[in-house]
Amino acid sequence: IASENVVLNVADVHKTFGGLHALSDIDLQIEEGKTHAIIGPNGAGKSTLLNVVVGRLAPTRGAVVFDGQVLTGKQPHEINQIGVARVFQTPEIFPDLPVLQNVMAPAFAKRDGSFTLNFLSSLADEKEIREEAEHMLEDVGLIHQKDMNAGSLSRGDKRRMELAMCLMQHPKLLLLDEPTAGMSRHDTNTTIELLRKIKERGMTKVIIEHDMHVVFSLADKISVLAGGRIIAEGTPDEVRNNPKVQEAYLGG
Ligand code: ADP
Ligand code: MG
Numbered sequence: 001i002a003s004e005n006v007v008l009n010v011a012d013v014h015k016t017f018g019g020l021h022a023l024s025d026i027d028l029q030i031e032e033g034k035t036h037a038i039i040g041p042n043g044a045g046k047s048t049l050l051n052v053v054v055g056r057l058a059p060t061r062g063a064v065v066f067d068g069q070v071l072t073g074k075q076p077h078e079i080n081q082i083g084v085a086r087v088f089q090t091p092e093i094f095p096d097l098p099v100l101q102n103v104m105a106p107a108f109a110k111r112d113g114s115f116t117l118n119f120l121s122s123l124a125d126e127k128e129i130r131e132e133a134e135h136m137l138e139d140v141g142l143i144h145q146k147d148m149n150a151g152s153l154s155r156g157d158k159r160r161m162e163l164a165m166c167l168m169q170h171p172k173l174l175l176l177d178e179p180t181a182g183m184s185r186h187d188t189n190t191t192i193e194l195l196r197k198i199k200e201r202g203m204t205k206v207i208i209e210h211d212m213h214v215v216f217s218l219a220d221k222i223s224v225l226a227g228g229r230i231i232a233e234g235t236p237d238e239v240r241n242n243p244k245v246q247e248a249y250l251g252g
Contacts (some may be wrong), residue, residue, distance in 0.1 A: 006174060007032040007204050008053070013062035015228075016047055022048045023088055026062070030173075035195075035205045037215045039239075040225035041248065046208045049225070050177050054086050054205075055079040067172060074150060085171035087163055087179060099161055102150045103133040108166040136164040140194055156187030162193065174198070176207040190219050201205045203214025216240070224248065 008030035015023040023045045030036045038046050051057040053064050055076040064071040071079050092185060094102055107129045137143045140160040145153060153161060159179065166174065179195070180188040188211065195218055198205065209215045215236070222239040224232040226248040232239055239245055 004247055005031045007067055008064045008206070010049070010053070011063050011065065013049070013052060013059045013064065015045070015052060015230055016060045021228050023052070023059070023165075025229060028223060028230070030204060030206060031221075033202045033217050034220040035207060036039065036201055037219035037222045038206065038225060039210075039212075039215055039222060040210050044225040046225055046229040047177055049064060049230075050086065050206070050208060053079075053175065054084060068070055080169070083170075083172035084175065085169050085173070086175045086177065087166045087167045093150055093162070093165075096149055098147050099134055099150050099153065100130070100137065100146040102161060103136055103146075103164045103168060104129050106165050107132065133164070133168065136167055137161075139197060140164045140166075142188065156183050156190070159183070159187075159191070168196070172204065174205045176205065176209075178208055178210060180209065182213055188214065 006029045006121065010026055010027070010028035013023055013026040014021070026045075026049060028049075038049065040046055050055060052059050053066075053070075053071065055071060056080070057076050059072060062172055063074075066079075066082060066084060069082055071082070071084070074082075092103065092160045104126070108126075134143065134146065137146050142160050143155060145157060150158070150161060163179075176195075178192050183191065192214055195205070195207070199218070207215070207218065219236055222232075222234065222236055223230050224239060224242075224245050231241045231248055232244070
């Protein structure tokens with residue numbers, strides 16, 4: 001791996017909860033523009049790792065560096081401003097507002113530095129943001145639902161809307177924690193297609209996923225976590241054929 005292509009570097013990260021070693025000796029390099037999957041059994045530490053990257057949890061030891069900036073010690077909103085966005089955990093949804101306005105909101109937030117309802121109504125005629133939001137809704141297949149209240153969307157559609165909201169922030173790094181969890185096969189396939197489209201745009205992605213079909217369809221590289229440690233790493237084929245992985249995860 002040419003080091004100049006590494007955009008996210010997780011260096012010697014440990015995280016303990018009391019006596020529990022949720023993460024140990026985590027070293028991870030993510031290359032720019034790639035889709036990197038993190039897989040592993042329940043309780044392996046996947047979500048903890050993502051929480052450390054986005055600043056929701058402080059590591060017990062080690063550091064996270066993104067795009068030349070040390071993220072460790074920064075607040076989640078600062079890390080977000082640097083260009084790291086997490087999908088499908090977006091708490092700021094306005095269920096009583098139309099889908100289109102929900103998708104426009106993050107663009108206002110990025111511009112104005114806050115995420116409140118006040119300017120939403122007054123800026124309903126912000127042509128540029130509206131056009132981009134409509135474009136985003138077309139991309140995620142929700143353009144026909146743009147006038148529906150966000151709260152009345154189906155679960156799969158809601159997640160697509162959340163992805164559109166994330167993309168409105170133009171993140172450099174997109175983190176996805178089990179984006180297809182609880183989705184029907186049809187919604188899962190639509191989401192895979194959508195994530196492929198994003199890949200073509202060159203955005204770097206880290207995806208945590210249980211569904212092997214999703215992982216093998218999307219990932220350039222896979223890291224396998226078990227018991228808080230990275231036990232294997234490689235291309236989908238390398239990981240698929242690694243006996244350690246089959247034992248710890250795929251076969252288990
Ligand atoms: P995964 O996402 O791979 O299923 P998690 O990262 O959620 O795993 O959890 C890893 C381990 O850390 C688990 O044993 C879990 O119970 C524990 N854990 C996660 N978050 C906390 C927390 N806030 N406090 C205590 N233990 C936690
Ligand atoms: Mg998890």
